[in-house]
Amino acid sequence: MKYLDEFRDPDLARRLLDDIAEITTKHHVLMEVCGGQTHSIIRNGIDRLLPDDIEMVHGPGCPVCVTPLETIDKALEIASRDGVIFCSFGDMLRVPGSERDLFSVKSTGGDVRIVYSPLDAVQIARDNPDREVVFFGIGFETTAPANAMALYQAKQEDLTNFSMLVSHVLVPPAMRAILDSPTNRVEAFLAAGHVCSVMGYEEYYPIAEQYGTPIVVTGFEPLDLLQGIKMAVLQLEDGRAEVENAYQRAVTREGNLPAQQMLAHVFTTVDRNWRGIGAIPRSGWALGADYEGFDAAERFTVTHIDTVESPLCHAGEVLRGTLKPDQCPAFGKECTPRTPLGATMVSAEGACAAYYLYGRFTELETTP
Amino acid sequence: MTIENWTCPRPLRDHPTIVMGHGGGGQLSAELIEHLFVPAFGNGELTELADAAVLDVKGSISFSTDTFTVHPRFFPGGDIGELAINGTVNDVAMRGAVPRYLSVGLVLEEGLPMAELGVIVESMARAAAHAGVTIVTGDTKVVDRGHGDGIYINTTGIGIMRPGADIRPQRAIPGDVIIVSGTMGDHGMAIMSVREGLEFEASIRSDSAALNHMIIDVLDTGADVHVLRDPTRGGLAASLNEIAKAADVGVLLEESAIPVDRTVAAACEMLGMDPMYVANEGKVVAFVAADDADRVLNAMRSHPEGVNATIIGEVTDTHRGMVAARTPLGSTRVVDMQVGEQLPRIC
Structure with missing residues (x-):
């Protein structure tokens, strides 16, 4: 663990915190886009170590949180069918649909399997030629290349019993939607490092320029985050709005070009409904024309989807950064990880879960 | 001991896998006890093959039970057999007691390779010897293929409390x-x-x-x-x-x-x-x-x-x-x- 320990060094962290305190002269609102960053911030207590004038709000970058309820209900319906093996990443299994989750489908006889890669699902399809194998292909630009590769392989092998329920979402349109919102308070973004390792950060320049908003590509370890915060605060204090890279060990400006080619080959850009946020134009990827035959939504006709969100759940405001999880009236009462009303309370990357798991008791004193 | 080089006791060789009869209480059950369990766990109480063990115990005891369903049955660093012994030995010891006696209940799935059962049983015997506990009573049931995951093991343990220990x-x-x-x-x-x-x-x-x-x-x-x-x-x-x-x-x-x-x-x-x-x-x-x-x-x-x-x-x-x-x-x-x-x- 030496590699990661270098990015958790308490002395260096202390120095960065001192730097941030020194350069901060007024109140700033920063949004970390990715849920992985949110968890690291809350788990390490970074939000409480920052100067009072630096306010972190948490972004929409939690893939299972923004997957539309309708898609989840569709997944639940397909997963309960005889002859189907439904494969998913683990943290999707507890996300509530309108009435149930994938765990309850599994407990009532559905063949639901946790996989670590979509390529595992392709292998399951090879091993079970008499079964329909469906992979739940959700997530941001980060998970999309592996999903594209799985589809590419399935097509090469003419694996007709494999399909994917695709609901990919894209970060830059979501950042625009947040900045366009009349209630927006975000002054600078920490862009999601893993997304940028695939896509590079070329596409952020027009956003930074058009909205006058600093964007700093940022990693996930405490020192990565503090470095990203420091660079964003420096820009705000200087009145600059530039794209900067605080995660150079993983991200280049152009990103991973072979991955991008594979994505362009398999997917096409579409309008996408985001759970809790609503429709965002050209904010998702669906299967392109060459891959339509692998679309589980087409292969399995699912009708009578009648989605019902809990009226108590404010996940949308949390995902837009206009409400902190602990400001939600249901937080820790009707809504806990045990009885989640929204996906943000379930996922390893959901902001509500991060607050509940690590940050409920802020009266615990911090050491000087 | 590996599954490949485990030598099946001669009377058990007619059945390379567990069949329903091994839990039926008849001859096959008796053979399993006589040629596998008793030689492995062999001790005075068990060889009497009575309905229950009689233990001579003085003072307070620590008493605990646990059931083991781990999948896979063999994993780096152990197997379900030694896990079932160590798990209950540890539970008993956590109260400040000296673990002494264990019971072993096996639920076997029809089709379990006899060699796997053999290796697991020997692993249990080794773990028990190492921990210094005696397996004094047991039971075996066999369930239809598809109704279990090869083998489930329940162990119950008794330990003698050390005088004055109050650990909770x-x-x-x-x-x-x-x-x-x-x-x-x-x-x-x-x-x-x-x-x-x-x-x-x-x-x-x-x-x-x-x-x-x-x-x-x-x-x-x-x-x-x-x-x-x-x-x-x-x-x-x-x-x-x-x-x-x-x-x-x-x-x-x-x-x-x-x-x-x-x-x-x-x-x-x-x-x-x-x-x-x-x-x-x-x-x-x-x-x-x-x-x-x-x-x-x-x-x-x-x-x-x-x-x-x-x-x-x-x-x-x-x-x-x-x-x-x-x-x-x-x-x-x-x-x-x-x-x-x-x-x-x-x-």
Whole structure:
């Protein structure tokens, strides 16, 4: 663990915190886009170590949180069918649909399997030629290349019993939607490092320029985050709005070009409904024309989807950064990880879960 | 002993796999007992083949039961057989008792290879001998193919309480120091890596081990030990939360002090898991009076199971009923119980 320990060094962290305190002269609102960053911030207590004038709000970058309820209900319906093996990443299994989750489908006889890669699902399809194998292909630009590769392989092998329920979402349109919102308070973004390792950060320049908003590509370890915060605060204090890279060990400006080619080959850009946020134009990827035959939504006709969100759940405001999880009236009462009303309370990357798991008791004193 | 070179006792060779009759109480059952269980577990009580064992016990006993369903049955660092012995031996020992007697209940699935059962039974015998416990009674049932996962094992154990021992969660008091006997999360990640076919830079081995000898040595130091707990399912976090609630005290951990093997840490990092929530099968958490901490540490470190023993935190009279951890950056956070299993994250 030496590699990661270098990015958790308490002395260096202390120095960065001192730097941030020194350069901060007024109140700033920063949004970390990715849920992985949110968890690291809350788990390490970074939000409480920052100067009072630096306010972190948490972004929409939690893939299972923004997957539309309708898609989840569709997944639940397909997963309960005889002859189907439904494969998913683990943290999707507890996300509530309108009435149930994938765990309850599994407990009532559905063949639901946790996989670590979509390529595992392709292998399951090879091993079970008499079964329909469906992979739940959700997530941001980060998970999309592996999903594209799985589809590419399935097509090469003419694996007709494999399909994917695709609901990919894209970060830059979501950042625009947040900045366009009349209630927006975000002054600078920490862009999601893993997304940028695939896509590079070329596409952020027009956003930074058009909205006058600093964007700093940022990693996930405490020192990565503090470095990203420091660079964003420096820009705000200087009145600059530039794209900067605080995660150079993983991200280049152009990103991973072979991955991008594979994505362009398999997917096409579409309008996408985001759970809790609503429709965002050209904010998702669906299967392109060459891959339509692998679309589980087409292969399995699912009708009578009648989605019902809990009226108590404010996940949308949390995902837009206009409400902190602990400001939600249901937080820790009707809504806990045990009885989640929204996906943000379930996922390893959901902001509500991060607050509940690590940050409920802020009266615990911090050491000087 | 491997499955390949296990030699099936001659009378059992007609059946290379378990059939329904092995649990039917007839000749096949009798052969299994006579040629497999008795030779492996052989001792006075068991060879009498009576309906129940009669034990000569004086004083208070510690009594515990556990059922083992681990999949896969064989994993790096152990198998379901030794796990079933060590697990119950440890539970009994955690009250400050000397484990003495075990019962073994087997549920076998039709079709289980006889050689696998043989290896598991011999592994149980070895583990029992190492722990110094005697298997005095048992039972075997066979279920139809598809109605079990090869083999399930229940073990129940009896230990003789050491005079004066009063070790239970309610006794944790502010000022106690909290010691773990070694690295956290080894067993859970070993199982996960083989179950899911994940390969890491080095193979992760289960820490499955009987801790009773080490615990006796700890108690022999005369240290004022208040609580002992083996952090199995739910890991260290679940055990500490249970103790904090039971004793109505706060627990404050020093996160960077919690020992984690570097391969386990890397595997957890990759899957988005926290070693504090991952199961252990050969570790103990001890709450002891602060003045006695060194004695306890020295006693633990004199055993192979305890070489990495270290202090990880203390008991407080603040945030009662809760566990908090001081992060390396100096802030504190809550360490809660998990709702269900930890799930590998999406990215």
